[in-house]
Amino acid sequence: xxxxxxxxxxxxxxxxxxxxxxxxxxxxxxxxxxxxxxxxxxxxxxxxxxxxxxxxxxxxxxxxxxxxxxxxxxxxxxxxxxxxxxxxxxxxxxxxxxxxxxxxxxxxxxxxxxxxxxxxxxxxxxxxxxxxxxxxxxxxxxxxxxxxxxxxxxxxxxxxxxxxxxxxxxxxxxxxxxxxxxxxxxxxxxxxxxxxxxxxxxxxxxxxxxxxxxxxxxxxxxxxxxxxxxxxxxxxxxxxxxxxxx
Numbered sequence: 204x205x206x207x208x209x210x211x212x213x214x215x216x217x218x219x220x221x222x223x224x225x226x227x228x229x230x231x232x233x234x235x236x237x238x239x240x241x242x243x244x245x246x247x248x249x250x251x252x253x254x255x256x257x258x259x260x261x262x263x264x265x266x267x268x269x270x271x272x273x274x275x276x277x278x279x280x281x282x283x284x285x286x287x288x289x290x291x292x293x294x295x296x297x298x299x300x301x302x303x304x305x306x307x308x309x310x311x312x313x314x315x316x317x318x319x320x321x322x323x324x325x326x327x328x329x330x331x332x333x334x335x336x337x338x339x340x341x342x343x344x345x346x347x348x349x350x351x352x353x354x355x356x357x358x359x360x361x362x363x364x365x366x367x368x369x370x371x372x373x374x375x376x377x378x379x380x381x382x383x384x385x386x387x388x389x390x391x392x393x394x395x396x397x398x399x400x401x402x403x404x405x406x407x408x409x410x411x412x413x414x415x416x417x418x419x420x421x422x423x424x425x426x427x428x429x430x431x432x433x434x435x436x437x438x439x440x441x442x443x444x445x446x447x448x449x
Contacts, residue, residue: 206238206242207239207243210236210238211235213231213232214232214235214239217229217231217232217235218232226289226309227289227290227293229309230282230285230289230309230312230313231286233278233282233313234279234282234283234286237275237278237279237282238279240271240275241272241275241276241279244268244271244272244275244346245268245272245345245346246345248260248264248268248346249345249346260342260347262336265342265347265352266328266331266332266347268346268347269324269327269328269331269347269348269349269352270324270325270327270328272324272346272348273320273327273328274320274321274323274324275320276320276423277316277319277320277321277323277324277374278316278317278320279419280375280419280420280423281312281315281316281319281378282313282316283382283415283416283419283420284378284381285312285313285316287381287382287385287386287416288312288381288385289304290385290389290408290409290412291385291386291388291389292304294389294393294405295388319374320374323370323373323374326366327366327367327370330362330363331349331352331363334352334356334357334358334360334363335356335358336355336357337357338355338357340355341355342355349363349367349427350427367427368427371424371428372428375420375423375424375427375428378420379416379420386409386413389405389409390409393405393409
C-alpha cells in the first residue's frame, strides 16, 4: 500500500501541477505507473491466496504473471535510461534541449521502451512454455519468476538460462552503460559551472536519480545475471522483495 500510494501521489502531482509538465516529470509519471503495475501483478494475487488459504497457482496464471512482470519491469529499465538522456540534454545541450526533447521524442522513447520490453517478456514466456514440469511443484518465492521455475523443471534449462543472461545484458547492461556515459559527461559539464550553489543543486538532483538507478539495476543484476551453478537462497528472496519496493 505504501508503494502504490507513493507512486500514485507522484503521478497525481505530475498531472495536476502545470509546472511539472516537463519531459523529466513526464518520464517520472510513466515510471510511477510501471511501478504500480509491477507490484499489482504480484502482491494482490499472493494476498488473495493467503486469505483464501489456497496456495496453488495454475500453470497458465503463472506464465501470465511472469509475462506481465517482465513486461512492466523491462519498461522501467528503459524509462530510467530515457530520464538520464533527458538530464544529459538539459545540462550538456541546453540550447537545443527543447527541440531534441519535444513531445514527439518523448512519445517515441516511451513507445520504444514498451516495444523492447514486450519482446523481452514474450521471449522468456515462450521459452518457459517449452519446458516440462513433472517433479517438484513448490515455488520458492511469492510470485512466479524465471530462476525459481528453472529449479522446478524436469527438462534442461541451459538454453533458457543463456537466453536470460543475454537478454538481461541487453535490458540492464546497455542502459547502465548509457547512463554511466551520460553522467560522466554531465559531471564534467557541472564542474565547469561557476556558481557553487548551482553545482550543489544539480549534483543533488543527479544523486537522487543515481540512487534509484543503482538500487533497481543492482538488484536486477544480482537476481538474473549470475551463473546457474549458484543455488538460490533466502537472501535472494530478500533481494526480490527489495526490488519490488524500489
